[in-house]
Amino acid sequence: SQQGEEDPQALSIQEGENATMNCSYKTSINNLQWYRQNSGRGLVHLILIRSNEREKHSGRLRVTLDTSKKSSSLLITASRAADTASYFCATDVDRGSTLGRLYFGRGTQLTVWP
Amino acid sequence: DAGVTQSPTHLIKTRGQHVTLRCSPISGHKSVSWYQQVLGQGPQFIFQYYEKEERGRGNFPDRFSARQFPNYSSELNVNALLLGDSALYLCASSLLTGGEKLFFGSGTQLSVL
Numbered sequence: 098s099q100q101g102e103e104d105p106q107a108l109s110i111q112e113g114e115n116a117t118m119n120c121s122y123k124t125s126i127n128n129l130q131w132y133r134q135n136s137g138r139g140l141v142h143l144i145l146i147r148s149n150e151r152e153k154h155s156g157r158l159r160v161t162l163d164t165s166k167k168s169s170s171l172l173i174t175a176s177r178a179a180d181t182a183s184y185f186c187a188t189d190v191d192r193g194s195t196l197g198r199l200y201f202g203r204g205t206q207l208t209v210w211p
Numbered sequence: 212d213a214g215v216t217q218s219p220t221h222l223i224k225t226r227g228q229h230v231t232l233r234c235s236p237i238s239g240h241k242s243v244s245w246y247q248q249v250l251g252q253g254p255q256f257i258f259q260y261y262e263k264e265e266r267g268r269g270n271f272p273d274r275f276s277a278r279q280f281p282n283y284s285s286e287l288n289v290n291a292l293l294l295g296d297s298a299l300y301l302c303a304s305s306l307l308t309g310g311e312k313l314f315f316g317s318g319t320q321l322s323v324l
C-alpha cells in the first residue's frame with residue numbers, strides 16, 4: 098500500500114498540552130497534507146507542505162517534513178477540547194498516473210480533556 | 212459561499228440493490244473526487260473527474276461508476292450492492308486537478324443490509 102501511516106493511533110491529553118502526531122509514507126511525494134475529521138463527518142484541510150519545504154506553520158499548527166526519512170509530524174500547541182477529532186495525513190504521490198489522487202493514512206484519534 | 216454539498220446524508224439499502232449518490236462542488240471548482248471511508252480507516256480514492264472527464268480511478272470494481280455534468284456536479288453509482296460497500300462516501304472538490312488541497316462535503320453514510 099502507498100498509504101501514509103499515522104502514529105500513534107490514539108492520543109489522549111489535557112487541555113493546554115501539546116499534541117504531536119507522526120506520519121510515515123513509502124514513495125516520493127509532491128506534497129503532504131493534513132486533514133481533520135470530526136465524528137465521521139467530512140474532512141477539513143489543515144495544512145499542505147511541499148516536498149521542497151521542511152517546516153510550515155499555521156496558527157497553533159506546526160508541520161515538519163523529512164523526505165529522506167519519508168516522514169512528517171503535526172504539532173498542535175496549547176490544545177483545546179475543541180481539537181478533539183481524527184487527524185489524517187494524505188500524500189500526493191509523485192507519479193503521473195496518480196494525478197489528483199491523495200493517499201490517506203488510517204488517522205490518529207486525538208482526545209483533549211478539559 | 213456554499214461548500215461542497217452531498218445528498219442524501221444517510222441511505223439504507225439491501226444487498227443487490229443499486230444506489231446513486233450526488234455531489235455539488237464549490238462554485239468555480241471544476242474537479243470532483245470521490246472517496247470511500249470504511250469505519251476506522253482513512254478515505255480510499257474511487258474516482259476523480261475534471262472538466263467532465265474521468266482523470267483517475269482507484270482500485271474499485273466495475274460496479275462503481277461515476278459521471279460529471281456540465282455544471283460540474285457529479286454522481287457516484289454503485290450496482291449490485293454488497294455488505295462490504297457499507298461506508299461513508301465522501302465527495303471533494305478542487306479548482307484544478309493534481310494534488311492540491313481538497314474541500315470535502317459531509318458525506319453520505321451508506322448502510323447495506
